[in-house]
Amino acid sequence: MPKDAAVEEFARLVRAVKARDGRSYEALGRRLNVSASTLHRYCSGATVPEDFGVVDRLAVLCGADAEQRRALEESxxxxxxxxxPPAPEPEPAQVPEAEQVPEADPWTAPVPEPASGHARVPAPGTAAVPGREPGDGPGTAAAGAGGTRPGLPSGGRRRRWGRVGLFGGAAAVVAAVTLGVVLLPGKAREPAAPPPPPLTWTVxxxxxxxxxxxxxxxxxxPPPPPEPADARRWATAAGAVHGGETLVRVSVQGRGASAVVLQGLHVRVVERGAPPAWSAYRMEDGCGGxxxxxxxxxxxxxxxPVARARDGYDASGQEGRTLPAVSFPYAVTAADPEELxxxxxxxxxxxxxxxxxEWSAEGRSGTVRIGDEDGSPFRTSGAEGRPAYGYDSRGRAWITASESGQSG
Incomplete structure (x- = not known):
């Protein structure tokens, strides 16, 4: 089956970005904290990454300009x-006829009489005319003893114009002017929302x-192990949770040219419980880099729990070298992201x-809470003592560690 055209076009653009730099898959993978085989799968079209962050870092590392990065993200x-898979379209909600209440006509709705002791006030520039309500237009006769206006069916209530503006009487207007405020019916003044933080991130x-x-x-x-890029969809479908360890990659960058200083990283546990009595499924054994x-x-x-910075190690050369741990504080901008x-x-x-x-920038400071891609907390559960299985690709079945000859 030929590859999807959209996937092939994306792979072509990734290959073009890599070709700008000239370094090997392994050398670029070290800078991006991904394996050479993973980077090769992106370039060949075998895998589409779960998020765009790693490809954007590759583009920045290889010197791609803003327009090329935009085209790469669109692809x-x-x-x-x-x-x-396409998501099903939601069906429109059906409102029962009994709940469909017709909107009241503001021009024919009854208006309560003013409280006793408060006389109606004529509109400015008009005088009270016997037989006419204050505010009635010129030449309009008042209702007769039956309380109806000529031209309306018997019993019809005429519209009273004794209210001034949007309020129930002149007293309300005087009070509003005295207090120096303007009140709008049905709307309360809400406090202004704080500005968004000057940084953005992907998880x-x-x-x-x-x-x-x-x-x-x-x-x-569960089903057979997926490609790493499809792990999230696979785990969601299987109802699986991280066993023993969760690895989270957070790519942070500023929203503009101004630097944002990252001050510290903290961990907040919101719920604890006993690990579920489920089996452990290993994606691949004997994996190394x-x-x-x-x-x-x-x-x-x-x-x-505390987030403690640890050194990395590069053993690919003849002499291994230490990758110094991330140390706070340090700065990020839109063009200079950082990966945690x-x-x-x-x-x-x-x-x-x-x-x-924690962050600070241009006299402001704050803390952003980072969770899973859908905004929920991360979840990690202990796996010690659980039955462990590995996947036998020849037999196309999950087998125990003892059946595969592997220990641990």
């Missing part, structure tokens, strides 16, 4: 949409170690948690 959107919460290694917990036997990216490590089993990789682990907890990022 990614089309390719991502082509890979997703990828189904990141696999070295692009291949990860464990999920599932109550029932030459690069261990720098990251923040979080121990969710602690009463107050967070490894959150637990052995005893079914934990739901958020990240909180």
């Amino acid at each position: 990614w959107t089309r390719a991502d949409r082509a890979r997703r 990828a919460s189904h990141v696999w170690a070295n692009g291949c290694g990860h464990t999920y917990l599932a109550e029932r036997t 030459a690069v261990t990216p720098r990251r923040f490590e979080v121990d969710l089993d602690r009463p107050r 990789l967070v490894s959150a682990r637990t052995a005893r907890c079914d934990c739901s948690w958020f990240l909180e990022l």
Whole structure:
């Protein structure tokens, strides 16, 4: 089956961006904290990334201009949409006829009589005329003893114009003028919304170690392992949760040219429970890579988890080199983003948690709460002692670690 045209066009643009730099897949992957094989799958069209952040960082690293980055993002959107199943259109809500209340006519609705002791006030420049209501137009006769206006059916109520403007009487106008305020019926003055934070971010919460290694917990036997880029959809369909570790990649950048200083990263656990008695399913065993990216490590089993910066390590050369840990504070702009990789682990907890990022810029400061792609908290559950399975690609079935000859 030929590849989808949108996916092939996106892969072509990614290859063109990579060709601008000339470095190998492995060298670029080290800078982007992804494996060389993952980057190669993007360029070949075998995989469309879950979010655009990693491709945008590749474009910036290879010197692409703003117009090329926009074209790349538009192509990614089309390719991502082509890979997703179409969502069903919601049916329009049907309103029962009994609930369809006709709107009242403001010109024929009854108006209460003024309270006793308050005389009607004629409109400025007019005098009270016997037999005429104040505010009635010239030549309009007052209602007879029956309370009807000529020309209307018997019993019809005429429109009274004794109200001034939008209020119930002259006393209300005088009070409004005295207080120096203007009141609008049915609308209360709302406080102005605070301006948005000067930074933006994207989140990828189904990141696999070295692009291949990860464990999920599932109550029932799930489908075969997906491609890493399709992990989120696979886990959602299978009802699976992260087992033992969640890797979260947060790409942060400013909204404009002005620098935004990132001051610190914190962890907020919002719910704790016992891990579910589900089986553990490993996406791939024996997976390794030459690069261990720098990251923040979080121990969710602690009463107050802390995000601790750790060095990375590059063992791809003849002599390995250390990748210094991220240290706060540091600045980001729209053209100079930063990537934060967070490894959150637990052995005893079914934990739901958020990240909180402190920032300051141009005399302002604040904290943004970062959760999963849909805004919900991240969820990580301990997997120790659970039955573990790996996928046998030849037999096309999940088998236990003892059946596969693997330990642990």
